[in-house]
Amino acid sequence: MINKIAKPGCAWLMAASLWACAGNSQTTDCVPMPEAKPLTGETVKTEVDALLPRAMFVVDGKLGIYKEREEFMFDFYTLPDFKFLCSTAPRGQGPDDLIGLECRNIEVSGTTFSALEHMTWRLKTMKLAGDSAMQVVHTSKPLDANGAINMFHRLDSLHYLSLGSTSNQKEFCIYDISDGSAHETGEYPEWIDPATLATGMPLLIPYGKFLAVSPDGNRFAAFYWHFDRVRFFDRDCKMLMDITTSHDSNGKQEDDDENKLPSCYFGVKAAGDKIYALHADSDSTRLLEIWDWDGHPKSVFRLDRPVTIMTVDTKTRRVIAKDAEHSNEIYLYELPGDY
Structure with a gap:
């Protein structure tokens, strides 16, 4: 992601935050986050390296890891014991091959999972057959990409939410598959x-x-990369809540280059009836925020290490995470009962 954006530095960002908390007509609340509680993870060594992991997801009692740049683009492990099953989904253009996926959201439904394929802009629905190979079970019509599609989230069986195009006209886009x-x-x-x-x-x-x-597709939340701002919308993209968050650590990652924006939110996952968001601490991505769908931050945890991607196993109440530096490690964080 490109960070060099503003000409005069980041002074505008502080002004924007103060303006938002002052109670303008667009801001519903300026919310102090709960105190961050320390959370220590268990390290699991994996049989296979994931050199550039871009996404993780839980499907049919298994963990899937999407690896964008490798010959086989998925690794699968059993849960909860992390026994290696297979590396599958070869790179290519065959019936069960992949070119590459819009991986910031891989949708899971029962025993299948789906994601948008880059370049073809088709929604591919897949499954793991016999614990040994990924199979494509359905491919949609190509979408009107208008150059590219950024993010792809299911609202219902026909409609998907994405970001607006680079034309600057609108913030969001709804696709009819x-x-x-x-x-x-x-x-x-x-x-x-x-x-x-x-x-x-x-x-x-x-x-x-x-x-x-x-879960019902009737609302969505937007966590902004460069702002301590969270917005909630209905499925027609009408804003319901505009929230400015206040962190005790004031821990946005900033660069020595004054022309770079700070980094705030690094990833978001909806699981069960909650939203899990990764936020920068003072030195790395270590804060895990848990929100409800009424716009309330319920808990914040300070992880014992930086992580880059995560998923949630709701059955075992564990966050499963990886970082970019340790290709053969997975980190397990058991959530307390009252989170």
Whole structure:
């Protein structure tokens, strides 16, 4: 992700945060986060290295790890004992091959999982057959990508939520997979003076975000990369809540280069009836926030190590995570009963 965005540095970001907490008409609340509790993980050594893991998910009692740059793009392990099953999904254009996936959200439904394939812009539904090979069981019509599609989250059987295009017109896009059509909607925030942006910079970049959709598909949350801001919307992209969060550590990662934006949110996962979000601490991505769908932060945990991707096993109440540096390790965090 490109971080060099603003011309005069990050002073505008502090001003934006103060303005939001002052009680403007667009902000519902300025919310102090719960005190971060320490959480220590268990390290599991894996049989197979994942050199560039981009996503993790739990399907049919198994852990899947998506590896974007490798010859076989998925590794699967049993749960809860992490016994290696297979490396599968070869790179290619065959019926059960993959070119690459929009991996920031891999949807799970029963024994199948689905994701949008890059370049073809088709939604592929897959399953693990015989614990040994990935099979594609359904492929949608190609979507109207308008250059590219960023993120892809299921609202219902026909409609998927994505980010708006680089045209700067709208913040979100809803796709209809029955005919491949796209409908852009929703206005961008006004947290940045447009004059501070580099010439030609699409608003998609400074207002980058991770999305999470509620189990019933009737609302979604947006956690912004460069802001301590969380917004909740209904399925038609009408804003329900605009929340500015306040962290005791004030722990946004900043660079010595004053022209770089701070990094706040690094990843979001909807699981069960909660939202799990990774937030930067003072030195790395170590904070795990847990939110409910009414816009309340319920718990914050300070992890014992930096992590880059995660998923949640709701059956065992564990967060499963990896980092980019240790290719043969998985980290397990058992959540307390009252989280």
